[in-house]
Each structure stands twice: as C-alpha cells, then as structure tokens.
Ligand SMILES: Nc1nc2c(ncn2[C@@H]2O[C@H](COP(=O)(O)OP(=O)(O)OP(=O)(O)O)[C@@H](O)[C@H]2O)c(=O)[nH]1
C-alpha cells in the first residue's frame with residue numbers, strides 16, 4: 001500500500017499574544033487614579049480541518065510554513081485585538097504527527113474534523129489584574145505569550161470509500177475487477193491477495209474508490225493471517241462490503257463464515273462495528289435462484305442490506321454499486337464530528353528542572369520559560385512578581401538547594417538573572 005502514501009513536513013506557527021499595558025486612570029483632580037491597563041489580544045491558533053475538496057498533500061510541498069495572526073498589544077485601557085485563527089485544509093485521512101517526538105496528534109478521518117496544531121499565545125495581562133490589597137498601584141503588566149511553533153508531518157494513507165472484507169477466496173478481488181479498472185490477481189486458493197488493491201468505481205456521473213483487502217481469517221484481530229495488517233485501513237473506509245462465498249466448495253455454512261469475520265472485525269476495533277456495511281452473497285451463478293433466495297432469507301437476521309451477485313457474470317453488481325453510492329451520499333450528509341484534541345504539551349504536567357552548568361544554574365521547562373518570556377524585565381515590580389511566582393513553584397528553594405548564592409547567574413530560556421535569596 002505504500003505507493004498510496006503521500007507525505008509532507010510542514011511548520012505551523014500560531015500568533016503570539018499581544019502585550020498587556022500598565023496604565024492608570026487619569027482624572028482632572030486625581031493625580032494618579034487606579035490601574036486600568038488592559039490585556040493584549042490573544043494570538044490566532046493554527047487549526048487543521050479535513051476537507052473532502054482537498055485530495056492530496058501537494059499544496060504542502062509548494063508551501064511548507066504557515067503562521068496565524070498575532071494578537072495586538074493593548075494601549076492603556078484599550079484591549080488588544082485577538083489574532084485570527086488560521087484554518088488550513090487537508091485531505092480526509094490525513095494523519096498528523098508532531099516532530100521530532102513522533103507523537104501522533106490525530107487522524108483527520110472524516111470531513112470537517114478539526115485539530116489544533118499550534119495554540120495561539122495568551123494575551124499578556126494588564127496591570128488591572130495585579131492589584132491587591134497591598135499593591136494598589138501596580139506597574140506590572142505581562143507581555144504576550146510567545147507563539148507556538150509545531151513541526152508537523154502530514155501523511156495521507158489510502159482512504160477508500162468502500163472496503164471489501166471477507167474470508168479468503170470469497171471473491172473480493174473478482175468483484176473489484178468486475179466494477180473497476182483494477183486488475184488484481186485472482187486465484188482459486190486462499191490468500192491470493194496479499195496487499196490491498198484500489199479501484200475507482202463509476203456509478204452514473206459519480207465515482208468512488210473501492211479497496212480490495214486480503215482475506216480475513218479466525219484470529220485476524222490478533223494478527224493471524226495477512227489481513228490483520230490492513231485492518232487499520234478497513235477502519236478508515238466509509239462503508240464496508242462484507243463479501244461471502246454463498247456456495248463454498250467445502251459446504252461451510254455461509255452464515256458461519258459471515259459471523260466469524262464479523263467477530264474478528266469487532267474484536268479488532270469497537271469502532272468498526274459502527275461502520276455502515278452491506279452483505280454481498282457472491283457466486284450466485286453456482287446455484288439455482290431458489291437456493292440463493294433461501295440464503296438471502298436466512299441472512300435477514302443480521303438486519304443489514306443483503307445483495308446477491310455473481311462477480312464473474314456481473315449479475316447483481318450494478319444494483320449493489322448504486323446502493324453503495326446512496327449510502328456514501330447519506331454518510332456525507334450526516335453532521336460531522338468535530339474533535340479538537342489538545343496538543344500533548346497541554347496535557348503534560350509542565351514540569352521544570354534545575355541543574356548546574358559551568359558558571360550558572362539553568363532552569364528549564366516549558367511553563368517556567370513562558371512565565372519569564374511574559375515578564376517585562378524592564379520593570380522592577382514585574383521582576384519582583386516573577387520572583388514570587390518562581391518561589392511558589394519551588395524554583396528558588398531548589399536553586400538554593402543546588403548551592404546558588406546571591407549574585408549567581410541563573411538562566412531561564414534566553415534570559416539570565418542574578419540569584420536573589422528569597
Ligand atoms: N463461480 C464463481 N466463482 C467466483 C466468483 N467470484 C470469484 N470466484 C472465484 O473464486 C476464487 C477466489 O476469487 P478471488 O477474487 O481471488 O477471491 P478473494 O476473496 O479475493 O480471495 P483472497 O484474495 O484470497 O482473500 C477464484 O477462483 C474466482 O474465480 C463468482 O461470482 N462465481
């Protein structure tokens with residue numbers, strides 16, 4: 001299947017937050033009014049959205065970096081403006097992986113699904129927020145939170161509209177070759193198909209993509225046979241066609257065969273049980289119509305649409321294709337699930353650590369670095385506020401424990417400070 005993989009590495013950058021301001025009410029007879037500094041605007045996020053109008057990742061080979069708008073700074077008591085989110089359209093079936101961690105953030109498997117890949121920076125808070133009973137005229141204002149840059153690998157794996165599943169030898173490959181230009185190997189023995197084959201099926205003016213899978217056997221969900229490696233692709237198809245050999249040479253009951261495969265699908269993934277599907281009784285050319293009708297009757301118990309076809313003579317194949325098209329249209333019309341998953345670093349506890357290097361102590365960790373980034377280091381109140389935050393986080397104690405003394409250099413992110421005993 002590897003020939004169907006399309007890949008691109010793209011950099012997505014959110015907008016940074018605008019700076020908050022430190023300002024005070026100005027009134028005629030009041031020399032210095034209360035603080036009224038407003039907040040900076042928040043930066044725009046980058047959101048990927050699966051769109052069925054987008055077919056390939058080609059666009060990302062031409063343009064490989066994207067940035068959302070920054071939030072603007074606040075001015076006095078006027079709030080900064082939020083930066084607009086950047087919405088980037090990707091094909092349905094795009095797998096999104098954060099590099100270099102190789103963290104899979106999501107799989108945009110349905111039209112309209114969303115995934116935030118770079119979170120906009122928070123606007124810095126104005127001095128209004130920093131008033132306390134003892135600090136009535138704070139000059140502290142935060143700077144906006146920096147942008148987030150995410151290096152992302154987009155991968156598009158085969159995504160067929162319709163997947164053919166069934167026991168080996170059921171006639172899946174024969175069926176796909178009878179309704180598309182695909183010419184997979186067909187054999188009177190099991191496991192003829194070892195990798196999926198794709199075919200484009202035309203129905204009226206429309207087309208859809210059908211995938212012929214290797215046969216599934218008992219234990220497939222646990223890795224037995226060839227089919228198991230491809231079950232993850234089955235999960236990505238919008239409709240399943242369960243092909244059953246209606247008149248097998250060994251006279252196995254087709255209902256038993258059907259149940260065996262359904263059981264494996266269910267064991268593999270709960271989600272698979274809810275993928276719409278139809279039952280196709282194949283090889284009806286081998287028996288009189290009365291036998292076929294009796295079998296159709298028995299298959300009614302499963303409560304699914306049953307089609308009787310002969311992949312060899314094409315009997316019954318056209319009605320099946322129209323029915324599949326109708327189901328696909330119905331699926332398209334359904335409301336779309338919208339899933340926004342947080343980035344892994346938002347879920348993390350955001351730990352920090354401190355250690356000593358030559359000539360300095362280094363404190364590192366995403367949160368602690370951001371706190372420093374957002375501090376206006378030109379303002380002594382802000383620096384005192386920062387110091388207290390570090391104290392509360394236990395950073396100061398830890399540094400002392402490591403042997404830091406007054407005046408020692410402490411590095412956090414790009415900044416260096418002199419250590420001050422709390
Ligand atoms: N008589 C008859 N034979 C069929 C029909 N469809 C398939 N066959 C035969 O059944 C055998 C298996 O067909 P395939 O299409 O290779 O079956 P498959 O489901 O793809 O099998 P695997 O790839 O092993 O999973 C071949 O000998 C086909 O010629 C049919 O409609 N009628």
Ligand SMILES: [Mg+2]
Pocket residue numbers: 172173174184185186192193212213214215
């Ligand atoms: Mg086959």
